[in-house]
Amino acid sequence: MKWIIVAAVALTGMLEASAVAQPIEEPKTYAGDFGSRPRLTGDWGEIRDELATRGIRFDVDFLLTPQGVAHEGRDTGAEFWGNAEYTLNVDTGKAGLWPGGFLRVVANSGFGESVLGTSGAISLVNTTALFPKPNEPNTGLMHATFMQFLSPQFGLIAGKMFVLDGSHGEFSGNYRTQFQNGGLVFPLAAALVPISAYGGGIVALPWEGVVLSASAIDPSGTPTNHDVGEAFRDGAMMLSSAHVAVKPLGLVGHQGVSGMWSNKERASLTQDPSNIARVLVSEQFPRLADPGPALRRIIERFFPGLLVPMEPVKKKSDTWAIFYHFDQYLWQPKDDPKRGIGVFFTFGATDGNPNPLKHTYNMGIGGNGVVHGRPNDTFGLGWARTDFSSKFVSFLREQLPLGLNHEDVIEMYYNASVTPWLNASLDLQIIEPGLKKMVDSSGSLENVNTTVVAGLRLWVRF
Template identity: 55%
Template sequence: MIELASHSMNLTCQKRCLLLGSVLLMSLGSSAHALGPAEVPETFGGDWSSRERLTGDWGGVRDEMAKKGVVLDANMLLLPGGVATGGSETDASFWGSVDYSLNLDTGKMGLWPGGFFKFEGISTFGNTLYHEAGAIIPTNMSSMMPGFNQPSSGLMAASYTQFLSEHAGVTMGKLNLVDLAPTEFYGNYNTQFLNAGLNLSMALGMVPISAYGGGVIGMPTKDIMLMALALDASGTPDENDISKAFDDGVTLLSGANIKIKPFGLVGHQGISGVWSNKTRFSLTQDPDNLARALLTERYPFLGNPGPILERILRERFPNLLIPVQPANRKENTWSVIYSFDQYFWQPEGDSKRGLGVFFSFGASDGNPNPIQYAYMMGIGGKGVFASRPHDNFGIGWARTQFSDDFVPLLRERLGLGLNHEDAIEMYYNAAITPWLHLSPHLQVINSALNKTLDDNGQLQNMDTAIEASLRLNILF
């Protein structure tokens, strides 16, 4: 490993490393927080209506800590909501999460330039609408971590990133892959869409949410961002034993993001690819292994469709719950994703506000990945109204196309559908104060499952679900 620092490092090197961090923030937006310096306001203080955080500057201590490279933050998400009609049943619930982080900047701490530590944990509480909505793709992205669809706490990130020059850096440790998702108009479930299918491409269904690993970052120019990561294929937020990392395989994730400005309007073009050599259950199974595959295999970004499908098996084909021969397996999987976002109107001289469009398309091998194709498109706006410069809104559509090999027995014998799932979501995120955001959300979900089990264990048709929720986002 290169020698990071010595007392002989001059001011020029420090400025270059700090410049790289700043350029990274401008190039990647919110996702840069996973790798580079934390975004720090000029001051945490001010009156209740203007301060950036609810708890203020802690008598000046918080501002001084930030100047010396220590940033503590907490973010609370409160989500009351309900399924008004359709789905598996109509009901209401309340869900919440708290994301807390510690960022350390070694340059500001007087140690060495270009080094950034990040530690992040999440705690969740309450109940979700996953079962009531009847969708396979979670309608609430925050319900997927650290534990799926249940209150839990977990370590999402414990990483270190070192920029070696203006054009290159390395990162390592436990990485939160969701932090890499935010784009101009989607990917941040705290302030943008809630539906998982409108936060990231479901073709990434085999990528761990949080895992040990590392990789390299390249910036040939200020407008081009390159990244390649090697991750523990079985990493989870609640797995913190680094000695188990890579025991059953590696997941390779690479990507490129290019900033463009046609007609002076900001846009981004991105492409990413995934390959993993972890041995997984093949979707092509003898029927006697079907239940075993459903209950054993987990798809990190897809959720967990196994239990409901297993219940249907138990009611209709109980003999298939006992495997009689070894299961078929696949030794690798891959997926590729292309995406873009593009403003078509921006106020003159302001590159952070305007109206734009976004699009994403992902494809996979379709086996063992149950998602064959994933589509996403929509319209987003930021600070469109001059009197509301910090508000944002969006309307989007996501389609998840399932592989033909995904439980064909249940699809053919019982007419469960499982061809594709559509979700439409619209929201308006109003900045009440810099530290308090309120946004109503409306989702229309046409589930891939067109039938569900009633209280008597009988199959019944499932109608299109309409889910309404109110998101309260508080920065502490």
């Protein structure tokens, strides 16, 4: 059982600062009546339960996230975005092969339109709209790893890793049932860390409640690039983390620190003004709504001469980021470690060049199963701040009142567990956008004020 728990931690979150030791959810049986079975389609005539006893589990989930910009933004209106996720888990020990081996494969199909572009926010108002390509219908392989434990305390993992989906905490980090805004799902200081990438690493559990990990991944990996031969062609990214479970006064909590370093050569944020447009177009920030197009439109309107580069782009050959996270229950019902009310906090810091963000924070309060008669419902109220690097498009910031000092997000949600296979959420976000200006249809600079985004979310497990 210890091997299963440690493998689940590594497979679902060894690469993120806020990963928490949680086993992969394994229903005792897929059978049951319509309202109580763990999956909508049941046990497939006992086939599903039989496969599970042999260590093989297959799931198809739909996450549907209609949202609307109710006030301000770049434009008001509603859009519908959805994701289909396909997951295969194989336990080689249960399959009768050898002990300590775990295969996990996750693919994702995104479809529809999202409000990422119309919200006016640089932080993501819908994290799922990143998958597998930002705001673009597509299908990609998010995760395909094999992990082998050499002892109950030490394991190795290799393959393609869904890096972003490793930030699950007690009250934040799980975009399926908790907050939706990227600033409250993961530390936005990780803007240069790929969503999904090939790599490998180690995980260790030296003492009970302590999880250590280290890995090397392709810094240019994407969910839709499946060619392992292209991995590490332009450098490497190193990730490491340490997490510990704590129980002050008998209440469950977690503390974690992690770091990132990469030697991939990237465009410096300190450039001759003539190179600004080229940098905005060429550089990618995997975990942000892309600010490049909006800023390029401003350049085209007010500084068209900057579209013709005058000198080579300056480069930086390394980058780093560090993160700290904690969550802590403040009240729990007796003898139930997964229910209660608590708080969370995350801080991230970077070099500020080439990373466009300098510091990021999030904090808030959350509850699990505290409403009478609703043991599986969750709710949360959170705040996130993103501080931009002073070197990010400094020329434009000096010439035009664009803001780009910081962006604030307040989000609240209530997630109702209607049945074991259906969750329904209400979500509200209030955003003070970092980019304060945009080019309107007449070519003038227009203010972007406080934005309100409302949404629903349905998570259906088939």
